[in-house]
Amino acid sequence: MKKQxxxxxxxxxxxxxxxxxxxxxxxxxxxxxxxxADPSEQAVLLGQFGxxxxxxxxxxxxxxxxxxxxxxxxxxxxxxxxxDASYAFISTRPAEKVxxxxxxIVGYPQKPSFDATATIGAANYVxxxxxxxxxxxNAAEEAQMVEAMRKSSDLVVKxxxxxxTKSIDTFSLKGIGEALDKVAAECK
Numbered sequence: 786m787k788k789q790x791x792x793x794x795x796x797x798x799x800x801x802x803x804x805x806x807x808x809x810x811x812x813x814x815x816x817x818x819x820x821x822a823d824p825s826e827q828a829v830l831l832g833q834f835g836x837x838x839x840x841x842x843x844x845x846x847x848x849x850x851x852x853x854x855x856x857x858x859x860x861x862x863x864x865x866x867x868x869d870a871s872y873a874f875i876s877t878r879p880a881e882k883v884x885x886x887x888x889x890i891v892g893y894p895q896k897p898s899f900d901a902t903a904t905i906g907a908a909n910y911v912x913x914x915x916x917x918x919x920x921x922x923n924a925a926e927e928a929q930m931v932e933a934m935r936k937s938s939d940l941v942v943k944x945x946x947x948x949x950t951k952s953i954d955t956f957s958l959k960g961i962g963e964a965l966d967k968v969a970a971e972c973k
Contacts, residue, residue, distance in 0.1 A: 827843075828840045828841070828842040831850075831968070831971055832964070834963035834967070835961070835963070836854050836855075836958075837853065837958075837960040837961045838852070838854070839851075839853075839965075839968050839971070840853060847878065848878075848880065848972055849876060849878050850876070850971045851874045851875060851876040852965050852968050853874045854873050855871070856871055856955055857956065859871060859952065859953070860952065861950050861952050866950045868892035868946070868950075869892040871890055871891050871942075871954050872890045873889050873956045874889075875965060877969070879972050879973065884969075885928065885931045886920070886924075887903075887930055887931065888919065888921075889903070889912065889954070890918050891917055891946075892952075893946045893947070893948075894917055894946065895914035895917065895919065895945065895946060896946060899945050900914065900922060901913075901919040901942060902942070903941070904940070905930065905937045905939075905941075908929075908933050910922075910923075910930050912944075919942065931965070934958050935958075939955055939956060940955070940956040
């Protein structure tokens with residue numbers, strides 16, 4: 786179990802780097818002309834579908850595809866606390882036989898031994914946290930969670946920072962079905 790958690794954490798760290806690159810560089814071709822980047826560190830936008838983007842990258846020569854969204858609403862308690870950007874993403878890594886792994890980057894280190902929660906409609910999912918990420922605690926629930934995301938209008942993630950700041954991030958699920966379909970077609 787610990788080995789699986791560490792592996793998921795390493796992949797999530799790659800995902801953050803790829804996501805940050807993809808979101809900070811609106812035109813990847815233009816950026817490549819200015820500075821030659823290592824192709825294994827690039828995320829390429831496959832398409833934008835509502836509030837979700839579909840991306841692919843090839844870190845270390847292994848293809849990874851993911852759907853990504855920023856929150857449409859983000860709140861902290863106490864209000865106004867600074868933090869890095871937060872993201873929800875669903876990753877597929879064919880070389881590792883991983884399909885639709887749900888994770889969230891919350892933008893600051895999480896409170897140790899504190900689980901985050903994800904709510905989709907009436908369904909709640911427990912997410913274990915490590916550093917600034919959160920993953921579905923019971924991996925057997927991921928397929929059910931993804932299906933619920935396809936049918937619902939929003940995902941609400943609640944977490945707590947190492948300093949005790951509580952956060953509530955709301956992600957619109959508009960376009961998630963199309964983004965996941967594009968990811969599935971790209972990463973078979």
